[in-house]
Amino acid sequence: MNRRTWLQSLLGTVLAPVSLPTHATDFEPVVPGRAIELPQDEGSHPRFRTEWWYITGWLERDASPIGFQITFFRTRPHPDSGNPSRFNPRDLIIAHAAVSEREHGRLRHAQKVARAGFGLAYAEEKRMNVRLDDWHLTTGDSFYAARIPGDDFALDLRFRRTQPPLLQGENGYSRKGPRPSSASYYYSLPHLAVAGTARIGKQESPVRGEAWLDHEWSSEIMEPEAVGWDWIGINLDDGAALMAFRMRAKDGSQHWAAATYRTASGERRTFGEKEVSWTVKRRWRSPRTGADYPVAVRIHMGSTSFDVDAWFDDQEADTRLTTGAVYWEGAAILSRDGRRVGRGYLEMTGYVGRLRM
Amino acid sequence: MLIVRKLSKSLGSGQSTRALFADVDLDIAAGEFVALIGESGSGKSTLLNLIAGLDTPDSGTIEIAGTQLTQLDDGQRSAFRRTHLGFIFQAFHLLPYLSVADNVALPLVLIGCARSEREQRVAQALRDVDLHGMPDAKPHQLSGGEMQRAAIARALIHRPRLILADEPTGNLDADNANLALDLLRQCVAREDTACLLVTHSTAAARRADRVCALGSGQLRAAQRP
Amino acid sequence: MMTSTFLALARMLVHGSWRQNRARLALSISAIALGVALGTTVHLVNYSAVAEFDSAVRSLSGDAHVQVSGPRSGFDEALYPELANRVEVAVASPVLEIEAKLAQRQGNLKVVGMDPFRALALQPALLGEAGEQLLELLRPNTIMLSHAAAQKLALAKGDVLRVQVGLNVRALEIIAILPAGETLRQPLALMDIAAAQWTFDQLGRLSRLDLRLRPEAPVAATLESIHCALPAGLIAVEAEQASAQGLAMSRAYRVNLNMLALVSLFTGAVLVFSTQTLSALRRRTHFSLLRALGVSSRMLVALLTGEGILLGAIGTSLGLGLGIFSAHLAIGYAGSDLGAGFFAGVVARASIDPVGLAIIACCGIAASALGGFVPALEAGRAAPAAGLRAGDEQRALETLPSLKPGLVLLLAGGVLTLLPAVDGLPMFGYAAIAAVLVGALMLMPAYVRAALAWLPRFQFASAWLGLQQLRGSPGYAGISLAAILVSFSLVVSMLIMIQSFRLSLDDWLAQVLPADLYARAGSSTSAWIDHKAQAALASAASVARVGYSRFDKLQLEPGRPAVTLIARDLIPDQPDALPLVSPQRLPADGATPAWISEAMHALYRLDVGDRLVLPVGGSRIEVTVAGIWRDYVRQGGTVLIPRDVYIRLTGDTRANEAWIWLRPGAAPDAASNEIRTALDVGAEIEIRQPGTLRELSLQAFDRTFAVTYALQVAALIIGLFGISVGTSAQAFARRREFGVLHHLGMSMRELRNTVALEGGVLGALGAFAGLAVGSIMSLVLVHVINRQSFHWSMELHVPWLPLTTLSLLLVFCAALTAALSIRSALGDDIIRAVKEDW
Numbered sequence A: 001m002n003r004r005t006w007l008q009s010l011l012g013t014v015l016a017p018v019s020l021p022t023h024a025t026d027f028e029p030v031v032p033g034r035a036i037e038l039p040q041d042e043g044s045h046p047r048f049r050t051e052w053w054y055i056t057g058w059l060e061r062d063a064s065p066i067g068f069q070i071t072f073f074r075t076r077p078h079p080d081s082g083n084p085s086r087f088n089p090r091d092l093i094i095a096h097a098a099v100s101e102r103e104h105g106r107l108r109h110a111q112k113v114a115r116a117g118f119g120l121a122y123a124e125e126k127r128m129n130v131r132l133d134d135w136h137l138t139t140g141d142s143f144y145a146a147r148i149p150g151d152d153f154a155l156d157l158r159f160r161r162t163q164p165p166l167l168q169g170e171n172g173y174s175r176k177g178p179r180p181s182s183a184s185y186y187y188s189l190p191h192l193a194v195a196g197t198a199r200i201g202k203q204e205s206p207v208r209g210e211a212w213l214d215h216e217w218s219s220e221i222m223e224p225e226a227v228g229w230d231w232i233g234i235n236l237d238d239g240a241a242l243m244a245f246r247m248r249a250k251d252g253s254q255h256w257a258a259a260t261y262r263t264a265s266g267e268r269r270t271f272g273e274k275e276v277s278w279t280v281k282r283r284w285r286s287p288r289t290g291a292d293y294p295v296a297v298r299i300h301m302g303s304t305s306f307d308v309d310a311w312f313d314d315q316e317a318d319t320r321l322t323t324g325a326v327y328w329e330g331a332a333i334l335s336r337d338g339r340r341v342g343r344g345y346l347e348m349t350g351y352v353g354r355l356r357m
Numbered sequence B: 001m002l003i004v005r006k007l008s009k010s011l012g013s014g015q016s017t018r019a020l021f022a023d024v025d026l027d028i029a030a031g032e033f034v035a036l037i038g039e040s041g042s043g044k045s046t047l048l049n050l051i052a053g054l055d056t057p058d059s060g061t062i063e064i065a066g067t068q069l070t071q072l073d074d075g076q077r078s079a080f081r082r083t084h085l086g087f088i089f090q091a092f093h094l095l096p097y098l099s100v101a102d103n104v105a106l107p108l109v110l111i112g113c114a115r116s117e118r119e120q121r122v123a124q125a126l127r128d129v130d131l132h133g134m135p136d137a138k139p140h141q142l143s144g145g146e147m148q149r150a151a152i153a154r155a156l157i158h159r160p161r162l163i164l165a166d167e168p169t170g171n172l173d174a175d176n177a178n179l180a181l182d183l184l185r186q187c188v189a190r191e192d193t194a195c196l197l198v199t200h201s202t203a204a205a206r207r208a209d210r211v212c213a214l215g216s217g218q219l220r221a222a223q224r225p
Numbered sequence C: 001m002m003t004s005t006f007l008a009l010a011r012m013l014v015h016g017s018w019r020q021n022r023a024r025l026a027l028s029i030s031a032i033a034l035g036v037a038l039g040t041t042v043h044l045v046n047y048s049a050v051a052e053f054d055s056a057v058r059s060l061s062g063d064a065h066v067q068v069s070g071p072r073s074g075f076d077e078a079l080y081p082e083l084a085n086r087v088e089v090a091v092a093s094p095v096l097e098i099e100a101k102l103a104q105r106q107g108n109l110k111v112v113g114m115d116p117f118r119a120l121a122l123q124p125a126l127l128g129e130a131g132e133q134l135l136e137l138l139r140p141n142t143i144m145l146s147h148a149a150a151q152k153l154a155l156a157k158g159d160v161l162r163v164q165v166g167l168n169v170r171a172l173e174i175i176a177i178l179p180a181g182e183t184l185r186q187p188l189a190l191m192d193i194a195a196a197q198w199t200f201d202q203l204g205r206l207s208r209l210d211l212r213l214r215p216e217a218p219v220a221a222t223l224e225s226i227h228c229a230l231p232a233g234l235i236a237v238e239a240e241q242a243s244a245q246g247l248a249m250s251r252a253y254r255v256n257l258n259m260l261a262l263v264s265l266f267t268g269a270v271l272v273f274s275t276q277t278l279s280a281l282r283r284r285t286h287f288s289l290l291r292a293l294g295v296s297s298r299m300l301v302a303l304l305t306g307e308g309i310l311l312g313a314i315g316t317s318l319g320l321g322l323g324i325f326s327a328h329l330a331i332g333y334a335g336s337d338l339g340a341g342f343f344a345g346v347v348a349r350a351s352i353d354p355v356g357l358a359i360i361a362c363c364g365i366a367a368s369a370l371g372g373f374v375p376a377l378e379a380g381r382a383a384p385a386a387g388l389r390a391g392d393e394q395r396a397l398e399t400l401p402s403l404k405p406g407l408v409l410l411l412a413g414g415v416l417t418l419l420p421a422v423d424g425l426p427m428f429g430y431a432a433i434a435a436v437l438v439g440a441l442m443l444m445p446a447y448v449r450a451a452l453a454w455l456p457r458f459q460f461a462s463a464w465l466g467l468q469q470l471r472g473s474p475g476y477a478g479i480s481l482a483a484i485l486v487s488f489s490l491v492v493s494m495l496i497m498i499q500s501f502r503l504s505l506d507d508w509l510a511q512v513l514p515a516d517l518y519a520r521a522g523s524s525t526s527a528w529i530d531h532k533a534q535a536a537l538a539s540a541a542s543v544a545r546v547g548y549s550r551f552d553k554l555q556l557e558p559g560r561p562a563v564t565l566i567a568r569d570l571i572p573d574q575p576d577a578l579p580l581v582s583p584q585r586l587p588a589d590g591a592t593p594a595w596i597s598e599a600m601h602a603l604y605r606l607d608v609g610d611r612l613v614l615p616v617g618g619s620r621i622e623v624t625v626a627g628i629w630r631d632y633v634r635q636g637g638t639v640l641i642p643r644d645v646y647i648r649l650t651g652d653t654r655a656n657e658a659w660i661w662l663r664p665g666a667a668p669d670a671a672s673n674e675i676r677t678a679l680d681v682g683a684e685i686e687i688r689q690p691g692t693l694r695e696l697s698l699q700a701f702d703r704t705f706a707v708t709y710a711l712q713v714a715a716l717i718i719g720l721f722g723i724s725v726g727t728s729a730q731a732f733a734r735r736r737e738f739g740v741l742h743h744l745g746m747s748m749r750e751l752r753n754t755v756a757l758e759g760g761v762l763g764a765l766g767a768f769a770g771l772a773v774g775s776i777m778s779l780v781l782v783h784v785i786n787r788q789s790f791h792w793s794m795e796l797h798v799p800w801l802p803l804t805t806l807s808l809l810l811v812f813c814a815a816l817t818a819a820l821s822i823r824s825a826l827g828d829d830i831i832r833a834v835k836e837d838w
Helices: A002-015 B044-052 B074-084 B100-110 B115-128 B144-156 B174-191 B202-206 C002-020 C022-061 C079-084 C116-122 C128-137 C147-153 C193-199 C219-229 C239-282 C284-293 C297-334 C354-381 C384-388 C393-398 C404-416 C427-454 C461-472 C474-512 C531-538 C598-603 C643-650 C668-679 C690-733 C735-743 C748-790 C800-826 C829-833
Strands: A050-060 A066-075 A092-100 A107-115 A121-123 A130-132 A135-139 A144-149 A153-160 A173-175 A183-200 A203-220 A226-236 A241-249 A254-262 A268-271 A276-285 A292-301 A304-310 A327-336 A339-349 B002-011 B018-028 B033-038 B059-064 B085-088 B162-166 B194-198 B210-215 B218-222 C066-069 C089-102 C108-114 C142-145 C160-165 C168-177 C188-192 C208-213 C235-238 C517-520 C543-554 C563-568 C592-597 C611-616 C619-629 C638-642 C657-662 C686-688
Touching (some): A066 A327, A092 A121, A092 A130, A092 A327, A107 C116, A183 A241, A203 A226, A203 A339, A292 A339, B002 B044, B018 B218, B033 B202, B085 B144, B115 B144, B144 B162, B144 B174, C079 C089, C089 C193, C128 C168, C147 C168, C188 C193, C235 C239, C239 C297, C239 C427, C239 C690, C239 C748, C427 C748, C461 C474, C474 C748, C517 C668, C531 C668, C592 C611, C598 C619, C611 C643, C619 C643, C638 C643, C657 C668, C686 C690
Parallel strands (some): C108 C188
Antiparallel strands (some): A050 A203, A144 A153, A226 A241, A241 A254, A304 A327, A327 A339, C089 C108, C089 C208, C517 C657
């Protein structure tokens, strides 16, 4: 219980860096116009405060499908002190993984944290290669690989790109609020083809499916007015990809929002703050935390609108005993005009108090 | 030798005071053997204790060999007892851890008699009571008669002026009782000692020169039974 | 039917006797209570210390399976990823532990530098609510204090803690006070390991690695394979044994204390035994009557044993309560090591050990039951007719038991001293002491008889009578003496042992302190004299010569306490200040010489000329034993090597201690000031003169033994109780006798004098026997128990004056006790007692 407490608070910090006093010069700011160059930018950017690699997706197996989520964070808790110790906690590596299985009715999840160093935990520059003890996300010759040997579940997956990267915002400069400084560099890799094995409990099975990778780095993401965000990343059945998010203010209103839609043929369209809005269709109240999650929403983007429905309600990462954040992070189904058009992941944060330390 | 005048003693205190006897007079001359009889509870033992200086009277005087006992403190009375009085008890009361000889020697030790003289006198005393064969025996090895003879030797060894004997034959059979009384009489006669014998036994009282009876708070001369 | 008869009898006899003799009853009960209380107190204090130490170790390593540790100076951190990457290892938590010297105040504080992410995986409750400050802890110069440390140092969150590193002062910001939870009760501080390495100039060093293994990994096999792969000087032990290893150092001390407690319990038991015996003897006639009336001897035994059990149970429960109470007091007042300094820094709470207390309780009750059983057996066996006769108890008191068992026990004691230690503990030594004591107890009546026969026959009435009484009942005297013999011989032996130790220590101190001044950066691992300060010291005008010492602790064998390594500047041909107990023989082949302490000689079976491999600075160096010396400071063993060899191996030029010889004519005080100025430091360096050091050492010694003095006093009181019980038990029985004597012309005062004299003679006999038996026991203590527990030798010194004074005091107290205890028996009714038949 206690371990979850501090880990969760730490995750909270990562996602809410503005709560710490920083000086502009301590970390590199996110500015528009910087070109994102792949594959070098797949690696770590230690001059920025926070960075994450985030893979979600649906996997088919002999039994019913499962959803999964693997996240590696790199965060710099403080400006570098210059401590010559090899233990100097310049960067922390945090990892979070979860599996959604509808029959199980709630998440299985696992978390880990360590300081970067001694080759036990690191985020390599120029190349996506993040390791935390035996948890590993790395780049091979023509694929990415993730190995998560958790206690409740284990994932050993390979990801192959089938589409070009999708730069979010203005060519990868993704604003998170009215201030230009609160922004991140952000690209996604939708429609990754997945193959590998998944063990749930003691049951190991070969799996195949489709995933979505987000890589985002920044020094300042959430503005003080915001309390959390809602986000989706959906692989549409026709090969299109949809990302949408909104930052929420304390009163529940929309503080900022944006969306990107790319068709299978590669036509990309971004929607600005004014063009995106979310309507809540149904809420689910968590029996553990009492948080009220909008598990069914309609997202309006310009003239079109999509319905997003949680695959099942309870995909909350339960950390109710904590002082930190509680997430809802789960598999979701996208439909338009009542017809399913895609599958992906829905993330909702900040429903149990503002994300904080 | 012993002059008791107007001796009174009550038991208890305050409201529940009970007069045991009052204005008792008693004279015993040297060499005289007096028996004191009376029913149980008549105050015989108390009178004996008063005479021995073990108890203090309410009023009256006790004079032994010219010494006013009532004017002495405990230490002086004790010193007086060890030089002037001899005791014989019904239960003999030899000290269990002392040999017969040491028991007999005890009064001499108390008066600080030199060892050589002591040993000599103890030997003589044991011969007198016919115990010279067992000086090293412990009391529990003796018969009742032997114990009482040792006790008589002890009572006489320091040549007291007055012997107080409290039922000395009470624990003895007739033969042994006679033997003990004979011994006592002989010794008293030899040493010219006075002797006050408290007894229930008519046989014993009969051997006395004179008999006094304590009853109803009064001491009267009584007929020899 | 039987039961009700038995109960009725019990009510009549036991209860009746109790009512008649309340004082004796109270004394019996308080004797057993006192014995049990003493045992309980010492046991609980020890137990709490161990429990606390154990939990202190555990609270930091949590549910680790394996602990890897090395020399006090630490080891290379490269081992961390190596072990963390092993497949069997689930979590590896690196720890840098520093005994930090506090700046601008006295004392040290244990600072634990750890990686919170790893440590929390082993011990989730480590930080408690302070977990919110976790990220703050990652900054340099921040520190968290345990609640106990904050209280001890009177510091709060936001304050600054100053520590000394080398000869410099560093300031650390206290960012949180850890909650006063179950896990971290000790005064200590937590830092991030990176900050700790930086702050304390320990970059690259670790002092410990806690490992949790994967569930499927076999612990023993993994431990073995890890241990084999470790660099020189490092050991891997199971986490459960880690605290045992830490406790090993104090084990002998604790066992010694426990033995003392047992002796006091034994003294109490002997006392109860003698009280019960006397009381049974006194009631012999009653028992014979009962036997004559048809009570079986078995029933009689049951009756008296039951009485013993009942008294024992009452006394024991009182004693347990008293013991628990005084353990709390003792821990609160003197700390869990009772001032000995073994658990410095460990804050103990009295913890209750049900098993130990149950054993103590059983001992107390058993002793009391035995005290009823043995005389009951004897009374049951006696022919009822004989017992009925007045004065029959005299027969029992008069008879002398056979000398054989006592002599055999004494002999056995002698043989036991020749046997070696068991598992590092002098078990046979203690057995020897027990044998000597019990043997002596059995010989007491014979001794009393012989001693009294030898005494002249006094002419003075009281004296004559008193002596005759004792002569006549050696059994009684023997029984009364039992408790005083046990307690006084214990006291004598302790006094001789302590005196021997103290004077030997004093001589030793004179030998090991040859210099004019001693400069020390402190006893912590965070303070040292660096080469800059060394240069400044050498150039001070009044300084003629300086010699440096560097200390480290090496792990030579798992399960053994660490061995102290001293690297000292010395001339191998004539090493000064080494109190050698062996001839000095330098290796002819030019090998590195090493001088080992007696403890090393005993623990590692090393002798002059033997070779020894020392892990120094991560490599192994072979040294040859050139001499064995006496070290009264470090029980775990000490090995001394030339400092130039140490520097060559480690490159470590820091020094912990400097020995300073002054130029002729330089005044030590002025020189101290000059040195401080030259080094530009204040309180960061301690400069002391040999006289002061000697004084401080002796003070520390006295503090260590303070608790034994308290135990001795308690034991003596129990012993005096014995005499008091003996006399007052007799007093009632002897009332008639006193009455007769009063009739025969002894005044009350003379009677009191007689009894006082009896008591005094008993006391004198006890003192004399105690001196003799105690001297024998002290030989065992000095030459067997001390040697086997602490491995150091000492010369025997007898504290004549204290022993004489104490003996006289004992005689006086015994006489007084007897006179006082007889007082109530000497009332008016002794006149009436003469009339009583029994």
